[in-house]
Amino acid sequence: METRSQNEPAPPGILMRAVSPVDVAVRNVSVTAGTSSRGPSIFQTIRSRKVLQEDEESGTTSRPLLNNVSAYMPQGSLTAIIGASGSGKTTLLNVLAQRLDESTMEISGSTTFNGVSQLSSQYAYVMQDDCLIPSLTVRETLQYSGELRLDDVLSAKERSLIVEQTISELSLKECASTRVGTSSAKGCSGGEKRRTSIGIQLLQNPSVLFADEVTSGLDATSAHQVVQTLKDFAKRGRTIVMTIHQPRSEIWDLFDRVVVLAHGSCVYSGEAERCLPYFKSIGFEAPPFVNPAEFLIDLAAIDNRTPEKERIDLIRFDRLRTSWAKHNDEVTDARTTSANLSVATRSSKVSTWRQFRIMTRRSMLVSFRDPKGLLGTIAEAVAVAFILGWAFYKLDDNLQGIRSRQGAFFTAAAVQGYLMLVYEIHRCTEDLPIFDREHSEGVVHVLPYLLSRRAAKAIEDILMSFLYSVIFYFMVGLRPGTEHFFIFFATVLLIQLTAVSVAMFSVSIFRDFPSAAMIGFAVFGYSNFSGGCFIPANKIPPYVGWVKWISYIFYAYGALMNNEFSGRIFSCDKPEGVTSFHCEQFSGAYQLRVSGVSLSISQGLVALAGLVGGFNVAIGLVLYFFPVKIRMSKKPQVDFKPTIHVEREGQSWSEKRQEAVISLMQYSLDVQKRRPWGAIHNQISILKPLSTTFQPGKLNIIMGPSGSGKTSLLSSLADRLRNSMLTSYKTQGEIMVNGHVATNSRLGSMISLVTQDDDGLLPSLTVRETLRFAAALRLHDLSVDAKHQKAEEILLRMGLKDCANTLIGNNMIKGVSGGEKRRVTIAIQLLTDPKVLLLDEPTSGLDGYTAQNIIELLTELAAEGRTVVLTIHQNRSDLFATNVLLLARGGQVGYCGPGKDMLPHFRDAGYECSEQTNPGDFVLDLITVDLRDDRREVESKKRVERLLSIWSAKEKEHSDKKSASAEVWSISDDAKVFVKSPASFTIAFPILFHRSALNLWREKNAMIARIMNVVPYGLLIALFFAPLHTDYQAILTRLGLIQLVCFMYFMGTLNNAAHFPIEKPVMNQEVEERAYTVVPFFVSFSLLELPFTLVASCLAAVVAAFPIGVRSAEVYFAMFFNIFAMLSCGESLALALNSVLSDSGLTLSVTNVLICIAQTMAGVLSINMPKFLRDINRISPITYVAGNLAPYFFRGVVFDCSPEKKLPGESCIQTKGDDILQLYGLDHNPRVQLAILAGVMLGYRLFAFVVLYLRKRTWK
Incomplete structure (x- = not known):
C-alpha cells in the first residue's frame, strides 16, 4: 500500500485526528461470577460449565459482581466510574469492553454502541496490569506499537512524529531511552510503565477508550496530566470511559459524566455537574473544601470494621440504591437518540505482510537483548555439544564404537530437542501474554505472529543448530564427507524447529508452565519411546506401533542412522570377512536392520518438515478459535467461622514501649x-x-x-x-x-x-x-x-x-x-x-x-x-x-x-x-x-x-547540628526490644506445612501434574516393553528400558518447577522479615513433596514392572526405588539451582542441561568415556540406577539368535547377559548400587539445603 507523499504536510497530532463518534449505553446489566480453579486453556469453557453445574447441584451461592446497572456514555465525553475497592468498577468496564468469559459468568442486560450490541473494532483498552516487553525501551515500545496500530497510509516519518508527540504528552521524555525492565532487572518506574501502557492504546486513535485505573501508581501531578490528556481526547469526539480510585479535585473538574458504584449497584450515573446537586436533593450534601470524589466514595462505602458502623452504612447504602433506582430514566432516552447513529466497523489498519515485518523486527531486537534469547541458546548449544562430544569423543570402529554411535544419534535426536522443548515452553509462557493482549485488541493476527516469531528466531535456530552440529559431529568422529555433515545439520535443524513448535503448541493449550510442560513432555514421551533407539522400530508392539509415524524422534533417528551406516562396512578383525556372523555385525546394513530403520534419509527429513508444519497449523487453530478471556476465582468453602470481634475502642494495640528515632x-x-x-x-x-x-x-x-x-x-x-x-x-x-x-x-x-x-x-x-x-x-x-x-x-x-x-x-x-x-x-x-x-x-x-x-x-x-x-x-x-x-x-x-x-x-x-x-x-x-x-x-x-x-x-x-556519635549501635540492653526474633522450628514447621499443603491442594494443575507426569510414563514403559523378550534384539530393548527409567530424573525438575516458584517469593519475603529461618521451610517443603513422590513412584512401578515380566519382589522394589530416587534427585537439583538463580526458566534450562549430560554418561549410550568424565560420573545418581538395574535385567539371561542368523557350527556372539554387563561395564552388585544410590539421593537433598541456606546468608 502506498504511503502519504513526503511533501504533504505532517498529520495533525494524535488529539486532532478525526474518529467515528460512538455512544455507549448499558441497561440493567447484572453479572454473577462463576468459578474457576485453573488458568486459561482450550478446555476452559467445558470445565467452567461443569463447575457451574456442580455449584448449582451443591447449593453453592454464586458471587454477584454487578446488580442491575444502567449508564450512558455519549460521544465526546470523559466518564469516570468510581467507587470503593470491590465495588465492581473493573467488572463494569470489562462488560462494556466485552472482555468477560461468559462461560464462567452469568451476564444479563444489554450493552449497546450507537444502538447496536456489536462493539466497534475501533476501540482500545488500557489494562490495570502493565503487559510490556521488558527488554525494549519506552520509545521502542511505542514505535513498534505505533507501527502495528497506525494506518498503512501514514509514512514512517509521520508515524514517528505521532510517537514522539505521545511521549511528550505523557511526560515520558526522560525515560524514553530506558528499558521497561522487570522486578529483578530494574528499568522504568511503576508510573512510567503505566504511562507507557496508556500511550500504546492512544496511538491507535480509538473512537472508544476504556481505561482501568490509569492513574494507579502515579504521582498526583502525573495523574492530572494523564487525565487531562484523556480529556483532550474526549473533546475531539472520542468516548472515554475510565475507572479511578483517588481523583484529585482538579481531576474531578475534568469529568463530563460519573458512574458511582457501591457493592455492585449503581447509586448515580449522569453528568458530573449534576452529581452533587442530586445527592444534596436526597439529603447528602458535600461539605465545603472537600474533594467531591472523596465525598462520594466515602458516602457509598461500607465500613465493616465494626458491626455498628456496618449496620449504619448498610442503611445508608440501601437508601442510596433505592433512591437512584426511582430516579433513573436516562438510559431509555439515550438509547432512542443514539439508534440512528452507525458504528464504524473496519478491518485491521495494518496489512498481514506489514504485521509480519514489524513483529519480526521487534522479536529479533528482543532476542538479541534478552539473555535468554540468542546468546543464551547459543551458549547452551555450544556447551552441550562440547560436553556430549567429549563423552563420545573419537569413537572407534569396533562393536563398542558402533553401539556408541547409536547412542550418539539418540543424543542428537532426542536430548538437544528436549532441552529446547522445555526452554521454549518457559519462553512462550512469558511471550504469549503479549500476543494475547495485542490479539484481543485486534492489532495482531495469528498467522503473521506465528510466521514472524519463527522468522525472528531463524538466526537463533540456524546458528545454534549449526554450531551444535559442527562441534558434536567432528568431536565424535562421525562419517567423513561434506554431504553427510550437512544431512546431519539439516536433521538437527528440523529437530530444533519441531521442538519449538511442540513447545508453543503446549503453551497455546495451557498458559501456565506446569500444565504446558505436561503436554510437552507427553509429546516427547511418546516420541522417545517409539523413536527406535531403545526399542527397534520393528519390535514395537503392534497396538502402539502406529505411534512411531507421528514421532519426530523416529524420523530424526532414522535419518541419522541412515546417514552414518547406509552402504558402510566397518573393519573387522576376522579373516572370514563379512561371511561370518561376527563380522556381519560390522556391516551398516546389519545395524540398520537390527535397529528396525526402514525409512530413507529423504523420507525422514520430509516427514520432519511435515510435522513442523502440522504442529504450527494446530497452534494457529488453537490461538484463533480459543482466545484467552478473563476468569474469576473460585470462592472456597472454609471449614471455620470467623472469630467474634471484640470491640476495643479507645484501647492501644500494644503497651507503650521504647521509641526509635x-x-x-x-x-x-x-x-x-x-x-x-x-x-x-x-x-x-x-x-x-x-x-x-x-x-x-x-x-x-x-x-x-x-x-x-x-x-x-x-x-x-x-x-x-x-x-x-x-x-x-x-x-x-x-x-x-x-x-x-x-x-x-x-x-x-x-x-x-x-x-x-x-x-x-x-x-x-x-x-x-x-x-x-x-x-x-x-x-x-x-x-x-x-x-x-x-x-x-x-x-x-x-x-x-x-x-x-x-x-x-x-x-x-x-x-x-x-x-x-x-x-x-x-x-x-x-x-x-x-x-x-x-x-x-x-x-x-x-x-x-x-x-x-x-x-x-x-x-x-x-x-x-x-x-x-x-x-x-x-x-x-x-x-x-x-x-x-x-x-x-x-x-x-x-x-x-x-x-x-x-x-x-x-x-x-x-x-x-x-x-x-x-x-x-x-x-x-x-x-x-x-x-x-x-x-x-x-x-x-x-x-x-x-x-x-x-x-x-x-x-x-542549619548545618551546625551535633555530629554523629562514633559509637556503633549494637543489640544490647533496651535495644533488644526492637529486633524481631524468628519463629522456632517447632512453631514454624507445622504452620508452613499446613499452609503449603492447603495452597497446593487448591492448585489442581500443579498437584495433578506431579502425578500425571510420572504415572503415564510408567504406563508407556508397559505398553512398549511388555513383555521383555530374550532374542538378540532384546539386548537393545533392555538397555533402552534402563535408559528410560533414568529419564524420570527430568520429571523431578518439572515437579519442582510446578511448586517451588510459587513458594519462593513468599519464603524470600518472610525470611527477610525474620518470621522464620530457612530450616523449617526446607523441611516442610521436602516433606510436602515426599507423599506425592512416593505415590507417583509406587504407581509408576506397578504399571511398569508387572506387565514387562517382573515377578520378584526385589526387582519390583528396585524399580520403585530407582524411580523414587530419580524424582527426588531431580527435585533437589532444581531446588538448589532455583535458590541461586532468580529466573525459573533459566533454572529449568540449566538443570535439564546437567541432567542430559548425566543421561549420556550413564554407561548405556556412551560405553568408553574419557577417565575424567567417568570420575565425574560418580556423583551422578543415574550411574547407580544403571548400575543396579542392569544386573537385574541381564544377569543369568541367555539371548538366542534367530535361526537365520546362525552359521553351521557357530553360535551367536554375546548371547549371555553377563557378557553384556562386562561389555558395558555394568557388572556390579545391585544391592550395593542401591545403597549408594540412597546415599547420593540424601546427599543431593542436603546439597540443596546448603545452597539455599548459604544463599540466604549471603543476602543477609
Missing part, C-alpha cells in the same frame, strides 16, 4: 553497573546526600514524582537492596537510631517493610487464611485463639471483611482486587505491632475512602510510639502528615521538615497555595518537571532548580 546524616545512594568481566561502566546517583529525621509518634511521609528515589530509600533503610554480579549499590553517610550509628543489616532486622508489589502472597489461600497463617508465624507467644482474634481484628480494621473468604488469586485466576491485595499485604505487617514500619505506596491502587482508613490506621500506630515512614503518590486533602520529606527527580531534597511549615516555606519562595487546593498536589506540581512540550519543560526545570537551590541554602544555615 531514625536519623539520616548526609545519606546518599548510588548504583554501579558492571560489565560481565567486572569493569564499572556506569554509576547512577539515586539519592543525593540528604539529612532528615523520622520521628515516632507521627507519620513521616516521603513525597516526590516517579523516579525520585522514594522506593530506593526505603529499600536501603530496610536492607533490601541486593548486589548482583552486574549491579552493586553503594551508600555513604550514616544512619542513626536514638543517637547511635546503626548498620544497615542491624537496622533491617528491626524494621517491617511493606513493599510496592504483593509477591509475598500465596494465590490459592483466602484472605482470612493468609492473615491467620501470618499471625501464627509471627505471634509466637499468643495462643491459637488469640492469634485468630488478632487476625480477625486486623481483617476488620483493614476493611477486608467482604473478601475474607475470597482467594488471593494471580494473573491466571481472578481473585481479590488489586486494592484488596494491597491491604492484605499491609495487614500482614501490622500483625506484629512493629516499632518501625516502612510502607512503599500503601495507598497505591486504593480508593480515597480505603486510603483514608489506612492512613488513619497508620496514624493510630504512630501515636502509640511507632516510627511510621511511608511513600505516597496521590494524597487526599485530609491525609496531610506532620513530617514531610519532599524529593525531586534524581533524589534531590526539595523540602524536609514539619508539614505545617512546608506551605510557608514555598510561600516565602513565591508560590502560594490556594485554600481549594490539596497541599500535597500543590507541592508535587511545583517539584515536578513538566515534559509535555518544550516550553513547559524549560519553565518547569527552571522552577525546580530554583526550589532545590533555595532549600540547599536553607539547609546550610
